[in-house]
Amino acid sequence: MRAREAPGQSNDDKGVRQHIISVLVENRVGVLARVAGLFTGRGFNIESLAVAETEDPTLSRMTIVTGGDARIIEQVTKQLNKLIDVIKVVDLSGEHFVERELMLVKVRAEPEQRAEVLRITDIFRGNIIDVSPKAYVIEVTGDADKIRAFIDLVKPIGVLEIVRTGPVALSRGNKAIS
Amino acid sequence: MKKCGAEIFVECLLKEGVDAIFGHPGGVVLKIYDVLLDAPFRHFLMRHEQSAVHAADGYARATGKPGVCLATSGPGATNCVTGLVTANMDSIPILVFTGQVPTTVIGNDAFQEADIFGITMPCVKHSYVVRRVEELARTIKEAFYIAQSGKPGPVLVDIPKDVSQAETEFTYPREVKLRGYAPTYAGHSGQIRRAAKALALAKRPVLYVGGGTVSSNASPELLELAELTHIPVTTTLLGLGSFPERHELSMGMLGMHGTYWANMSMCEGDLIFAVGARFDDRVTGRLDAFASQAETIIHIDIDPSSIGKNVRTDIPIVGDVKTVLRALIDELKSLKKDWQGDHHEWLQMIAAWAVQHPLKYQQGEEAVKGQYVIETISKLAPDDAIITTGVGQHQMWAAQFYKFRHPRSFLTSGGLGTMGYCLPASIGAQVAFPNRMVIGVDGDGSFQMTSHELATAVQYQLPLKIVILNNYYLGMVKQWQELFYNKRYSHSYLGTIPDYVKLAEAYGATGFRATKPHEVLPTLQRAFQTPGPVVAEVVIDSEEKVYPMVPAGAALREMVLA
Numbered sequence: 001m002r003a004r005e006a007p008g009q010s011n012d013d014k015g016v017r018q019h020i021i022s023v024l025v026e027n028r029v030g031v032l033a034r035v036a037g038l039f040t041g042r043g044f045n046i047e048s049l050a051v052a053e054t055e056d057p058t059l060s061r062m063t064i065v066t067g068g069d070a071r072i073i074e075q076v077t078k079q080l081n082k083l084i085d086v087i088k089v090v091d092l093s094g095e096h097f098v099e100r101e102l103m104l105v106k107v108r109a110e111p112e113q114r115a116e117v118l119r120i121t122d123i124f125r126g127n128i129i130d131v132s133p134k135a136y137v138i139e140v141t142g143d144a145d146k147i148r149a150f151i152d153l154v155k156p157i158g159v160l161e162i163v164r165t166g167p168v169a170l171s172r173g174n175k176a177i178s
Numbered sequence: 179m180k181k182c183g184a185e186i187f188v189e190c191l192l193k194e195g196v197d198a199i200f201g202h203p204g205g206v207v208l209k210i211y212d213v214l215l216d217a218p219f220r221h222f223l224m225r226h227e228q229s230a231v232h233a234a235d236g237y238a239r240a241t242g243k244p245g246v247c248l249a250t251s252g253p254g255a256t257n258c259v260t261g262l263v264t265a266n267m268d269s270i271p272i273l274v275f276t277g278q279v280p281t282t283v284i285g286n287d288a289f290q291e292a293d294i295f296g297i298t299m300p301c302v303k304h305s306y307v308v309r310r311v312e313e314l315a316r317t318i319k320e321a322f323y324i325a326q327s328g329k330p331g332p333v334l335v336d337i338p339k340d341v342s343q344a345e346t347e348f349t350y351p352r353e354v355k356l357r358g359y360a361p362t363y364a365g366h367s368g369q370i371r372r373a374a375k376a377l378a379l380a381k382r383p384v385l386y387v388g389g390g391t392v393s394s395n396a397s398p399e400l401l402e403l404a405e406l407t408h409i410p411v412t413t414t415l416l417g418l419g420s421f422p423e424r425h426e427l428s429m430g431m432l433g434m435h436g437t438y439w440a441n442m443s444m445c446e447g448d449l450i451f452a453v454g455a456r457f458d459d460r461v462t463g464r465l466d467a468f469a470s471q472a473e474t475i476i477h478i479d480i481d482p483s484s485i486g487k488n489v490r491t492d493i494p495i496v497g498d499v500k501t502v503l504r505a506l507i508d509e510l511k512s513l514k515k516d517w518q519g520d521h522h523e524w525l526q527m528i529a530a531w532a533v534q535h536p537l538k539y540q541q542g543e544e545a546v547k548g549q550y551v552i553e554t555i556s557k558l559a560p561d562d563a564i565i566t567t568g569v570g571q572h573q574m575w576a577a578q579f580y581k582f583r584h585p586r587s588f589l590t591s592g593g594l595g596t597m598g599y600c601l602p603a604s605i606g607a608q609v610a611f612p613n614r615m616v617i618g619v620d621g622d623g624s625f626q627m628t629s630h631e632l633a634t635a636v637q638y639q640l641p642l643k644i645v646i647l648n649n650y651y652l653g654m655v656k657q658w659q660e661l662f663y664n665k666r667y668s669h670s671y672l673g674t675i676p677d678y679v680k681l682a683e684a685y686g687a688t689g690f691r692a693t694k695p696h697e698v699l700p701t702l703q704r705a706f707q708t709p710g711p712v713v714a715e716v717v718i719d720s721e722e723k724v725y726p727m728v729p730a731g732a733a734l735r736e737m738v739l740a
Contacts, residue, residue: 026358029307034299041300071486078483084304084324087358 015069018047020099020169023062023080024088024177027053031085035062038083044068044076048166059087061177063168088177092169099143099169104129105151108158109136117157124150135160143167183311183342184213187275190318191219193350196246198609200224200233204250205290206339207277222609222638225630227254229602231261232628234272236606239589240564242395244271244325245606251277252290255336256297260596262332263301267593268389268416271330273321274302280340281309295336303331311344316351323354328361329481330393361480365497365505373451373476373493374509380449380474382524383409386432386461389416389592390454390479391499392585397421399503400453406510408520410528412440414455415592419582429528430537433461434728435574438737439531441726444469445735446527452477452491454499456484458593465489467733478502535726535739537578545719546695548572548647552579554698555617555645558706563615564589564607568600568624571653574724576619598627601644605631608640615706618644622672623652632685635711643705643712646678649720657723661738682713690714 025031032051039046047065054061066076073091080089092099109117114136121128121138124146130137140150144167151159171177181189187210191199198220203211214221224230227249234245249258255276265272279288295307304324306317314337321333377383391400391413397420404411404427411421412429421428432440444450450472455461456479462468465488469475476493477485485494495502539549552575559565565580566589567573573590582588589607591599604618625646635642647653655670679689688708692701698716705714726737 029309030295030299030305033296037299075483075487082481082483084356084359 016067017069017093018065018067019073019091019093020097020167021064021066021076021080022090022092022169022177023064023086024054025060025062026085026087027058027060028085031060032062034083034085035064035080038079039064039066039076042075042079044072048164050166050168063166065167090171090177092171096172097169098172099167100141101144101147101165101167103140103147103150103162103164104137105140105154105162106135106137106160107154108134108160110134113157117154120150120153126150179348180345181348182209182213182345183314183337184210186311186314186346186348187318187337187342188213188217189348190315190350191246192217194318194322195243198222198237199246199248200230200237200606201248202227202230202250202254204252204254204277206251206279207248207337207342209339209342210248210277210337220609221248222605222634224602224605224634226628227257228261228598229605229628229631229634231258231272231274232264232596232599232602233606233609234274235261235265235270236566236589236603237610238265238270238272238606239603240586240607240610242393242586244273244322246273246275248275249277250290251279251294252292254290255292255294258294259298259301262298262334264591264594264596264599265332266301266303268591269330269393270332271325272332273325274332274334276334276336277342278307278336278338281338282340284338294334298334302334303329305334305336307336308338308341311341311346314341315348319351320354320356324356324359328359329390362482362496363480363498363501365478365495365502367505369493369495370502370505370509373495374506374513376449376474376476376493377407377409377451377510378513378515381521382443382447382471382527383407383449383451383521384443384447385409385411385451385453386414386444386455387411387417387420387453388414388455391417391420392454394454394480394499395585396454396500396503397585399500399507401425403503403507403510406507407517408525409451410443410521410525412436412443414458414461415577415590417455418577418588419585422583423581424583431577434463435578435724435726436461437532437537437578438535438726438739439528441728441734441737442531443528446471448472449474449476452479453503454478454480456481457488459488462488463728463732463734463736467735538740539722541695543695546692546698546716547722548575548649548718549579549722550695551645551647551698551702551716551718552576552619554702555619556580558699558702559617560615563587563617564611566590566600566603566607566616566618568620568627569595569597569654570621570624571649571657571722571724572619572621572624572647574654575647578724597621597624600624601628601631601635604642604644605634605640608642609638616642617706618642620644620646621653622646622648622650622678625678626672629681632682632687632711632713636686639710641710641712643714645702645705646713646715647718648678648715649718649722650674651720653720654724656720660723661727662729678713678715687711687713691717693717
């Protein structure tokens with residue numbers, strides 16, 4: 001299984017890696033709770049979770065980032081498949097895939113730093129979506145590396161608050177998960 | 179034609195071939211109970227909803243058909259949780275119908291409201307809250323299908339009061355379409371061929387058989403396979419009865435309290451063939467030492483998540499045991515191997531272990547031994563008797579010393595180990611088979627958890643025979659306290675309360691007591707011949723322990739012997 005490695009971050013020699021798992025589920029009451037409950041109940045970790053309707057309103061897609069060695073990921077996939085409401089489970093980390101995440105950052109922007117914040121935002125093709133005397137709220141979209149790089153750059157300036165959606169992902173090419 | 183939810187509920191059960199349900203009424207299910215009064219199938223009023231679920235469970239284990247129970251909302255529903263988890267752990271097909279407060283007040287902390295859907299989410303195969311009466315029929319059909327198919331399991335259906343009263347046109351769907359659910363029954367033919375070849379080459383193979391073989395009704399195929407290949411058979415607690423224990427290839431139960439020779443065969447075997455078993459920790463002992471001599475592990479399981487979960491598998495076969503074994507037998511026959519005299523040395527090795535360390539106990543003149551009571555029951559019971567147990571020493575002795583001959587004849591709580599299972603499960607089994615003898619082997623601790631169900635047994639004159647092995651203690655707890663906690667018997671002494679004979683008579687059943695070894699046989703004989711529900715208390719020695727024993731954290735090989 002190809003791992004999704006983050007730059008500057010070495011993977012544990014026990015084979016513990018981060019995986020992005022795309023789960024196609026019935027769009028019904030309780031499905032999210034059942035999937036989340038499955039993770040907690042069996043001691044699997046949820047690093048992030050994004051879920052919404054797909055092109056078919058009776059189906060939702062959940063994108064879950066979880067970590068573990070090959071055996072744990074195998075169990076996660078198999079246990080998810082057992083759920084009646086789960087239609088398909090794909091570990092995208094094993095394929096070519098595209099991934100994007102949206103982040104909103106409230107950055108401290110005192111007069112001396114405002115220009116620098118604007119410059120960084122431009123470089124990252126972010127958008128300033130809120131302006132106030134001492135802060136900007138900036139929207140940034142990108143893969144995990146880009147998001148992390150942006151945070152690293154604005155941290156010294158002063159990060160007041162961050163909210164992230166967690167990644168969503170699709171496989172490359174013309175095959176669809178369903 | 180228009181029907182209300184309650185009528186649809188009854189109609190659906192009829193369409194599913196239900197002939198008996200176990201339940202307890204309450205406020206939000208009054209409409210259902212009103213319609214139930216005229217239903218053609220029987221309803222058995224239990225005294226506690228936990229027992230209603232255990233009864234449905236016992237019914238299902240004994241018959242292979244799904245068991246059905248009905249409870250009201252709030253406390254009625256929460257009382258079902260233990261029974262649900264019991265069924266879930268052992269993969270038993272049951273339908274648990276709970277009433278719920280009206281949809282208009284759900285989430286309002288209404289009277290007798292409990293989020294039973296939320297509470298039971300991790301311990302059901304699937305569950306529903308029916309929010310519109312138009313969904314009720316399809317939901318019930320799906321629920322029955324899910325409970326019985328693939329790896330069986332409990333399904334909860336929560337029915338709000340207003341849904342049971344609302345009316346709609348009733349049509350029972352002809353089929354069920356579930357996009358996310360497609361169990362695999364036929365095993366992969368390539369894997370089956372690999373398995374056949376491996377079996378043909380193995381010098382010291384072991385058949386490790388579990389509850390999946392019973393669920394799949396695969397005993398005939400198992401017998402044919404074992405006799406074709408001369409491979410010795412050991413079963414888990416839940417697999418007992420799937421292979422006749424008097425057969426020369428039977429090694430009895432394996433695991434924490436399994437026989438010495440069954441466990442040694444797993445330790446020394448070069449091929450482990452797991453059939454409908456899940457390598458539970460009670461069986462494997464310490465995992466890093468498990469099956470150390472096995473070059474090949476074959477595993478048939480209908481649940482893909484059980485394969486490779488605890489133990490590495492070399493030849494996994496996802497599928498239904500019966501279907502896969504049939505294909506495997508055909509494949510083995512096509513190999514045209516002469517199996518005669520095969521594994522002769524291996525079988526002799528196993529026989530030597532059995533002689534070296536047989537199951538043993540000393541029955542003297544003074545104190546009755548629990549094991550002796552089980553052996554007596556085994557001799558007296560008719561061929562088609564059904565045995566149920568509680569949990570503890572008595573359960574392990576029943577597993578070790580009763581000689582099981584048929585599948586679905588041993589009903590016991592394995593995965594969860596629920597004390598109190600015995601009496602209500604006996605009720606379920608007796609309802610299923612009114613003309614077979616149902617013998618409940620119980621402990622004094624376990625019996626007290628659900629003893630009130632004697633009222634149910636008497637109300638419906640169910641002729642079950644409960645034998646209480648009374649050692650005045652929580653026997654298994656005492657054993658562990660003696661062996662691992664310096665004999666500090668912390669709160670494991672129950673004492674001589676109650677007088678079980680008087681208790682039985684208070685409910686209107688017949689009570690017997692034996693206190694000395696020479697009384698055991700005649701007392702049990704009389705008890706088994708007495709009509710109606712019977713409780714026979716046998717006072718047994720509390721010093722006796724269950725051996726062999728694999729202590730927690732020890733390897734399977736490190737059995738403590740008597």
